[in-house]
Amino acid sequence: MLLDSDLVMSALRALTPILLAALGGALCERAGVFNIGLEGMMLLGCFTSVATSWFTGSPWLGVLAAALAAAAYSLILAVGAVTLKGDAVVLGIAMNLLAVGLTSFLLRTVFGVQGTFDDPSLQGLPLIGGFSPLAYLSWAAVAVAALLLSRHVWGLRLRGVGEAPDAAATLGVRPATYQYAVILLSGVLCGLAGAQLALGNVTLFTENMTAGRGWIAVVAVMLGRAAPLGVLLAALLFGLAEAAGFRLQGLGLPQQATDAAPYVVTLGALFLTTARRRRLPRPSGARP
């Protein structure tokens, strides 16, 4: 049997990092910032959470440090794209590259190992009812983000900044303030996503362990039209693909086929949704 409660559970576990990162990406998108640095911020969160948990013995401090480190890292995008009006796409690509180099460099200078840091005394996150606390937090974050965007004045102004920055500025809303806020928030969420990946789903750090999940989150933002519930559905799709992939691997399918599954499913979903409504909303920062 392929589809059963185990599969749903593992799908829900697999979707958490994507969901957290994609929520951050969706908020940025709503404020008119195309954030493709999610992958790098997440990877930095992975390393920081593992390093902090190792040195302090507390996975909770690991989670906190990951959120802070990724938020600090997101300032590169905030200063570069909002204040200096640089190219958000190029900045995002550079941030992803920088994170790969930086975490591999730190892995070797701090732990003296190459490839993977894996130690029995490294503390991971506890499970509550089969899920890490960050999984529950991610579901709550969906609800909070949905309410914020649809009901709260802050969310309405945020959308105004994204849709008509000049009009918003005329009304006394400072677009830069809102954009800084969502970029920092996306940093926090990506940091949490990284912590979930490195201390929740597994308990180790591997070079480049995000392996394209940040990019899947970018796609989830597009698929979900930058709406929290839409993003949740898109992330669920990815989670199911990853979980089904693992299941099929157990049934003898080669690992390469299951590795590719989430990307193929994501692409397929992109095709189907765009075939239906013809065009995706174009990411705000992308060239026309």
Next chain:
Amino acid sequence: MTRTSLVGALRSPLTFSVLAGLVIGALFLVGTGADPFTAYGAVVTGALGADGIGSTLTTGTSVLGLALALAVPLRAGLINLGGDGQMVLGGITAAVTGLNSPLPAPLTVVLALLAGTAAGAGYAVLAALCENHLGVPLLVSSLLLSYPAVSLASYLARYPLKEPGSSLPQTRALPDGVALPAFGASTVTLGLVLVLVAAAAYWFTDRRTALGYEIRMTGLNSRFAAYAGVERRGLTLRLMSVSGGLAGLVGAIGVLSFPYRFVDGSLTAPGYTWTGLTAALLAGAAPLGTVIAAFFFAVLQVGGLAMERTTEVPRELTQVLQAVVIVFLAARLRFPGRLFRKREAV
């Protein structure tokens, strides 16, 4: 150089970014307890000395090839992030062609190069079709398509095409003579010449042809270019086929050079695609600048190994350096200039 042009060059974002990258790299070196001068010295002598220059030119072949592959669409404002997939498909196609072609060896080499180029071009066109007809941004479609391609090539090298009896994930070695001629005893092959010819062709197209003008105009202002009659979809398709073709060619060159077979991971692990993209971004995709930037990064990559031997600073530092340069460049920082000038009102 006159005084004003010297100041101008120093204040250009490019100079600033490279210098800032080197300064931040030096801070990292000091942080790990190494002497920056020794370390940077080791990078330069390691990459350009007698022992390293062959390796630098070999790495430079791949980096320049992918830098060109990414520069061609970038000139029109299109970002192709699928270089890994296109390169790997080119490599595995060249390997299959080389192993099975009934033609004499020299013709087989030509056929394998063409087949690899065609495979990369065909796959890149897929991403262009996604953008043109499904509205999936090229950036995203090209990157997502890359993962299945890498997985497919990995599967082929590990199972159906695996060398019998070997414990390594690699295909059989190509038959005798099915290889690109090397210069002397070095690992530098005719592939370097092919890539340089491609760079010259890109320079000529960019500077001397109407197509090159259309591409640059689209990059500068795509709406104006469309108004002036540049057909965007066709241009995207053509640019992506050239881009993917170049990436596929690099894969084929990799297979037709030492170790004369497709080894899983050997094309993607060195990160040529990202280094190439960094070089193309640094040069703003300008032909000559792309060549210079590609060799600059090849020197960093090869010299990084020498630095690691001499100072025990991990070679990953050079990757940090590359990314820092692009971060500064993307934010368009320059010497005192902008930071201290009063910002224009929003």
